[in-house]
Structure formats: structure tokens, C-alpha cells
Amino acid sequence: MSRQSSTASGASGTAGGQRRATVVDVAALAGVSTATVSRVMNRNYPVAAATRERVEEAMRSLGYVVNAHARALAGVSGRTVGIIVSELIDPFYAYIARGVEREATDGDRLCLVCCTQGDPQRELAFIELMHERRADAVVLVGGSVEDRTYKAELARRARELDAGGSKLVLCGRPSLGDDVPTVGVEYDNEGGAFALTDHLITQGHRRILYLGGPPGLSTARDRLAGHRRALELRGIERDPALEQPGAFSRAFGYRRMAELLREGTDFTAVFAANDIVAAGAAQALEEAGVRVPQDMSLVGYDDIPVAQELRPRLTTVRIPLEEMGRQAVRVALTGGDEDDWRAPTTGTLRLGTHIVVRDSVAPPRVGRRQG
């Protein structure tokens, strides 16, 4: 009878908020030491079957649940990875998040998920919070803003994480420079865009509208670059009026497309910066009575589910989203293990992209459209 507190009943929760059972309680009830209890839990050390049985029984009857904080404090990894996206609802991020979550789970880890809603400050704050929790890795997903002080802050966080043996993973965004310890998992934005525009050109298009993609975002910048390169390579002159950057949103795609149609801007194909924008554009086209692909070709980027839901089904670029998520945690977790390796802390994995040809592209009509 040497139990410390004796507030009310045991653990059969009546009103909640009691003191939880600890290893000490379990040890006492089982008549062993706390070391033995620990050994039973972690099954990392031989324990007599009978003893084990008694301990397990004690744990059960006390409703004992190990305290991960205490365990982490005692030197065991917290078995946590963090992922920061701008928006969970967006399939682009959701698929990557799924990859991260699955890989984490497969590695017996739990996943902290945060949404920045596009706010870089929030992003920095989340990294900090995850570091406080000693996440084994922090995965940052999606295009980043091109701001110097922001990048400097990010670099600082990356170094702090690294100094603690953790890792910042840049997933689908550019490196912070060779002197900043991060790992990266990228996909070929520029190349995919190049291929897509080239596909359009091959079909005979010359006047291609590039629609959407925030100018400040690296992802958008690279896609536009690929588009331009394709144009250039084919000797097609760039027309500023045909470059209409903007939000990565359905609303933007719809609105801007409707305006352009109304203004009578001349083009025979639309390269939407992503599938969401394409969905908006498709609606505007439909409402304006412009048929896809007969009167107008339309392509997107990402190959998220809407691409197949649209009619006609959208030609787009497929990105190995879930695989990127998986690799992000894999790379981060295996990268730091090997001590004898050199210190290529800034290794970047690049995954391929490829066009998925569906039904939204056709050769341009002869002569003027709507003619």
C-alpha cells in the first residue's frame, strides 16, 4: 500500500482528468522494477515469460498507456514527421500528403500536418513548431515565394533542424543553395510544360494562351519557362497578350477566360497552369459556346482527378505526386543515417513527369476560330 496519491477511484474513468498510471504503478502492481516494465514494453530485451505475463496483466488492469513525451525525452526518437502544405483540400497537396503519411506509417511514425493557406509566415512558424516537437523530418510542399528575407529565415530553420539531426525536405520547390542543409524531391516542371506546349505546336497551334500560375511561385515560373522554351525552339514569337499569369484557382481560370473570350483575344489553344485553372477555363468556354477541342484546345497540369472528370477529358501532365511524398520522407530518414558517407546533405531527387494525352486537344480549325 505505498501508492502515492489516492484521489478517488482507480482508472475506470468516471469523470475524467485523473492521474494516469505510470511505469511505477505498473511495476508496483506487478511486483517488479520499472526497468522490467520498460523491457516488457519495448520487447528489446529478454524477460521471463511469467514476469512478462504479470507485467502485461498489470498494464491492462491499470489501463496503462506509455507516455511518448517521457520516452522521447529519455532519448528515443519521437517517431514523427511533419508535413506542411498550403491547402489540404487541393488534390495536388493531398496526394503528396498521402504519400508522406503512408511512408511515415510504414516506418512506424505519426504525421503532423499543417496548412499555411499560402502564408509564408505561417509556414515558418509551423516549421518551428515541428522542430520543437523534434520531428524526424519536416516536409515542405509546393511552390515557394521568391522573397529574400523569407528564404533567409527558411535557411536558418533548415540549419537548426539539421543541427539537431533532423531534416528539412523541399518537395517540389527549388533548393535554398548548396550551403543550406536540406534534401529535395523535385519533379520536372519545366520539362513537362515544354512537352505540353510542344504537343500543342505539333498539332498545329501557334497562338497558345498561357493561363494562371502566380508569378511569384517557383512552380508557376518553371512551367511558364518550359512553355516559352518550346515556343522559342519552334521559332514562334512570344506574344505578351497570351501570357496571363494569375492564381492557381478555378475562379481565376473561369473569370480570366471569360474576359479574354469577351475581348476577342485571338488564340486556338489554352495551356492552363494547372488542372484546377483548366476546370475553370473549361466552364467559361462551355458557357461561351466554344467547343473543346473542335473550336479550342485545352491542356492542364498535374493530372489530378478533375482532369478525368471534365468533358472532354483533359490532356495534362502527370506528376508522381504520392511517390514524391513517399520519397520525401524516405530521403530525409535515410540521408542522415549513414555516418561514413560524405555530407551531401543537400541531395536532390528528381522524378519524371509525362504527358497524358486525352481528348481535349485537336488541330486548330482552319482560318479564324469561331469563323
Next chain:
Amino acid sequence: MSRQSSTASGASGTAGGQRRATVVDVAALAGVSTATVSRVMNRNYPVAAATRERVEEAMRSLGYVVNAHARALAGVSGRTVGIIVSELIDPFYAYIARGVEREATDGDRLCLVCCTQGDPQRELAFIELMHERRADAVVLVGGSVEDRTYKAELARRARELDAGGSKLVLCGRPSLGDDVPTVGVEYDNEGGAFALTDHLITQGHRRILYLGGPPGLSTARDRLAGHRRALELRGIERDPALEQPGAFSRAFGYRRMAELLREGTDFTAVFAANDIVAAGAAQALEEAGVRVPQDMSLVGYDDIPVAQELRPRLTTVRIPLEEMGRQAVRVALTGGDEDDWRAPTTGTLRLGTHIVVRDSVAPPRVGRRQG
């Protein structure tokens, strides 16, 4: 010079994996005690401006990041909530998850997210893991399986969580009974389904196909129940051939619909158990040359984005998904605070649903369809 270890350089991370700075280091460098450092961090106690400045400078130069585990162990809440869904990609869960994440963030907490992929065992394991991390609340989302031992296990976990002052939140799934300490946030599955079928009947439909929804899932069960009640109320006899439960998947909707069409089963409207199933059915209908809504009416459930992407746009039932997520954490977090209240640990909040009428329903054609 009384620093303990002196392994290589300071914290300017060169190769990663060094010992991290602790309060002791900060205190030493700033020439104060650890208590003061703590006070500076938590800003919950007066500290001289000059002192504060010195401490903050020390933290900065050491790249100090507080250890959340130690803090949690010392008695402060871990500021974490957990959410368990079957699949992050599914918009239904994604929207709820977004609500949970936002409410958590607003309350200065981080969010652990896990996906069960429909496996109840995994679900139980995740609850345990979150409990180990001392999550302030664990939100369980979506329909649950009707299995006795599973429910018993769930109840045990709920009690353990409750005993520790935490809370299990049942979001969109039935209570485990009044003796199990959980809180619930529900929406009216039965009522929404009732309204939907009633809407169809009002339009003149009599032979309504009910498609999809795993028979074992509470959500599906309730929707079917609402459908049946509407039929009954209007004195329409139930035809077993018109009840085709199945997965909550697009593939099921497509396949089953195609089969039924091929078999020539007679009906004038389809009540898909959710929008995803409706999307699959829509495709089958389209491929079979059956026009919606002229030849066939179609309705779904959930009002996720696809509903507006389909052509014609889908009439469906709107559920306040994000709000449910928010309420889930709010209810869990405020519930246990008040000590003087009675112990209505099993309080359930019920949110309303309502039909969103769009373009996929019309009166049935006179006489036989396709006639």
C-alpha cells in the same frame, strides 16, 4: 567555462546530429538561471527588459529551440489534437480534416493526421498512438463498422483517453452508448436522405434505384433508412432489386450502373449513396447514351466539389463538413474544462443538412424510359 560536453563546434550545424542547446546552455550564456529562461520563453511572468534581451540574444546565437517533449512532460499540455480518417484524398474526409486542422491551429495546437485506409484495426492502433502522445483530443471521422468486439475495443480506448483527461470525438458516426465517455458531432444522414428521396418522389418518380454505400457502414445504413422512410411515407412499395448497396467508390458506381442498364432494370431515378458513386454512375449513364436528367434523374450526397463539376451539375445533400471538423475539436476541448458542470461526457452535437437542388433531376418521362 563550465559547459559539459565539448564535442566539436557549436550549433552552426556542419554535419548534423550534434547535441542541441538546452535551457541550461542558454542560461549559462546569458548569465541567468534556467527559470528565467523559461520565463522569457513563456512570457507568463515579469522579466526585466535587459535580462530578457540578453536571454533572447543567447537563444538566437545558440539556435535554441525548446523541446516540446520536455515541456509536455513538465506538465504543460502537448497542444496536439489527432484526427483519424480512412482516406485523405477523399474530399469528404479532407474537408472535415481541414476544419479540424484550422480549429486546432486557431487554438495554437498542432494536428496529427492518420489514414486507416478503411482498416478498423489500424484505427484502433492509431488511437493508441495518439493517446501515447497525449493528444488533447482524438477525432474519429466517418462511418464505422458494426462489429461488437471492435466497438468494445473502441470503448476501452475511449475510457482510457477520458481517464487521462483527453477526449475521443465521434465525428459523423453513432455513439458507443451512454456509458462510454465520448463526445459526438453528427449530421443528419437519415434526414438528408429522406429529403432527397422525397424530392425525387415529388417530381413524380416512383422507381428509384438506391446505389452504393457499404452495408456495414453506419453512414450508409442511415442514408438507406432515410430513403426507405420516404418511400414508405408515400406508400411506395420497396423493391429489393432497386436497392444496390456497395462501395462508396466511383468504380462501384460506374460498374454497377452499367450492369443494371445492360440488364434492363426498370427505374427512372438514381439515388447514389454519395457524390463519388454518382460520378461513376454518371459516366456509365453517359456511355450508355442515357441523358440526365431527361431520361434519368440522378442525385448524390455530400456536395463535394465533383458535384459541381459534373454535367449536368448534381443535385445533392450539403453537409457542413468543415464546420463539423471545427466543432469536433471545439466540443472536445471545452467539454472537459468546466469542472463544476455535471459530467455529460457523452454530449452529441447535431448539425443540419440540406438539399442543394441543381440540374440533375427532372420529372420522369411519361411511360417507359428509353421508350
Next chain:
DNA sequence: CTGAAAGCGCTAACAC
């Protein structure tokens, strides 16, 4: 195979 005891890093009384 099992026990005793020293921390892990932080917070919160309690003194000064």
C-alpha cells in the same frame, strides 16, 4: 534475467 539509479529538458513552487 532483474533491480537501482542517473539523467533527458523543462516548469513551477518556493525562497531571496
Next chain:
DNA sequence: GTGTTAGCGCTTTCAG
């Protein structure tokens, strides 16, 4: 205002 100190619950040598 600031310092001292006693834990929080667990793991892990080091001894039996």
C-alpha cells in the same frame, strides 16, 4: 525580479 530545486515518466547503463 531572479535563483534553487524538485519532479514529470521513461530508458538505460551498471551491478547483481
